[in-house]
Amino acid sequence: MAKILGGITTSHIPAVGNAIQNELYDDPYWKPFFDGYPKVHAWIKEKKPDVVINIYNDHGLGFFLDQMPTFAIGAANEYKNEDEGWGLPELDAFPGHSELSWHIIESMVADEFDITSCQELPVDHGFVVPMQLFWPGAPHNADMPRAIPISANTVQHPIPTLKRALDFGKALRKGIESFPEDLTVVVLGTGGLSHQLDGERAGFINREFDEYCLNNIAHNPEELTKIGRMELVEKAGAQGTEFLMWMMMRGALGDNVTEITRNYHIPISNTGAGTLLLECA
Amino acid sequence: MHDSMDHDYHIDIPGTTIFDGKMAMKGYNLNKMCYSFNKADNRDAFKEDPEAYMSEYKLTEAQKEAIRSSNILAMIEEGGNIYYLAKLAGIFKLSVQDVGGLQTGRTTEEFKEYLLSQA
Ligand SMILES: [Fe+2]
Numbered sequence: 001m002a003k004i005l006g007g008i009t010t011s012h013i014p015a016v017g018n019a020i021q022n023e024l025y026d027d028p029y030w031k032p033f034f035d036g037y038p039k040v041h042a043w044i045k046e047k048k049p050d051v052v053i054n055i056y057n058d059h060g061l062g063f064f065l066d067q068m069p070t071f072a073i074g075a076a077n078e079y080k081n082e083d084e085g086w087g088l089p090e091l092d093a094f095p096g097h098s099e100l101s102w103h104i105i106e107s108m109v110a111d112e113f114d115i116t117s118c119q120e121l122p123v124d125h126g127f128v129v130p131m132q133l134f135w136p137g138a139p140h141n142a143d144m145p146r147a148i149p150i151s152a153n154t155v156q157h158p159i160p161t162l163k164r165a166l167d168f169g170k171a172l173r174k175g176i177e178s179f180p181e182d183l184t185v186v187v188l189g190t191g192g193l194s195h196q197l198d199g200e201r202a203g204f205i206n207r208e209f210d211e212y213c214l215n216n217i218a219h220n221p222e223e224l225t226k227i228g229r230m231e232l233v234e235k236a237g238a239q240g241t242e243f244l245m246w247m248m249m250r251g252a253l254g255d256n257v258t259e260i261t262r263n264y265h266i267p268i269s270n271t272g273a274g275t276l277l278l279e280c281a
Numbered sequence: 282m283h284d285s286m287d288h289d290y291h292i293d294i295p296g297t298t299i300f301d302g303k304m305a306m307k308g309y310n311l312n313k314m315c316y317s318f319n320k321a322d323n324r325d326a327f328k329e330d331p332e333a334y335m336s337e338y339k340l341t342e343a344q345k346e347a348i349r350s351s352n353i354l355a356m357i358e359e360g361g362n363i364y365y366l367a368k369l370a371g372i373f374k375l376s377v378q379d380v381g382g383l384q385t386g387r388t389t390e391e392f393k394e395y396l397l398s399q400a
Pocket of ligand 1: 059192242
């Protein structure tokens with residue numbers, strides 16, 4: 001049976017993609033951010049998961065407002081990024097695992113999570129940047145797992161509640177664990193933490209709220225489901241709603257997790273940048 | 282902490298526009314135009330003749346004027362969503378800090394200092 005080894009969260013700021021391309025790892029601005037990753041790299045090297053489920057939010061590449069799925073899952077044999085309008089490089093395709101995708105879809109819809117399946121899904125920086133952070137050189141890394149993208153809507157309100165996001169993860173866990181092959185799986189939750197790009201409040205970052213989320217997500221995620229969606233906008237910033245991806249990931253990890261590493265740094269671009277690695281019991 | 286429909290639709294967060302169905306309908310054509318900028322050919326076509334390109338996407342006069350004057354707050358007011366507007370900003374080679382400065386009446390340097398002040 002498939003087994004979930006753990007979950008990793010990270011911010012997925014496009015500027016990180018440029019910093020990686022220019023190898024700014026020791027640059028004074030970037031170092032406090034990149035210092036969050038060596039322990040993640042060591043864990044991945046040791047565990048070598050077979051599959052990565054990458055939970056991110058599309059920012060206007062894979063989906064437009066004409067048809068906006070609340071939860072969408074890739075069901076393809078490979079995934080490619082594309083030009084998003086500002087010239088991030090187009091990479092070779094990330095190999096998928098369509099069999100596991102369809103198994104998860106079967107399981108989740110049976111579990112009354114009515115998700116959208118996508119046989120074509122161009123993946124944006126929300127998917128790609130975390131892959132590059134965790135598997136340097138991605139998709140060309142010897143340990144690169146097969147990937148399954150899951151995207152949740154945070155472009156347009158209404159967005160899912162935090163409870164729904166956590167429940168999504170729980171249903172996802174059932175889908176993964178019932179897959180009959182012996183696969184190991186890591187689940188990513190990308191985006192956040194607090195940031196706001198738009199309006200007179202642009203530039204808003206909230207360390208206190210981010211730390212509250214970081215302090216509760218491992219052992220007390222149910223507490224975070226009490227946060228209302230408008231409260232999330234207010235406290236995390238308009239785009240800090242991406243924290244929903246962290247909740248989706250957390251739901252997939254089961255009750256008992258161990259925090260392996262955590263990093264938090266303000267600011268990277270406009271964002272309170274957070275990274276967290278949780279290992280499943 | 283309550284998450285009722287009322288709360289969701291009527292909470293006032295200063296300096297923040299909730300991009301809901303109403304705004305998504307108001308800004309549909311503007312956002313659709315910006316979405317087209319994922320493709321380099323379309324970015325070139327816009328640069329070649331912005332007025333023709335905006336008319337092709339049936340932008341309202343208020344939306345066109347917001348773009349002509351690089352008024353990002355006005356673009357948002359007219360239904361623009363920042364994720365799509367970012368692609369327009371890319372055409373003008375504006376960083377998110379430039380965009381932040383433009384919206385908050387700061388220079389880019391001042392905006393970066395503001396970000397840093399929240400560390
Ligand atoms: Fe994002």
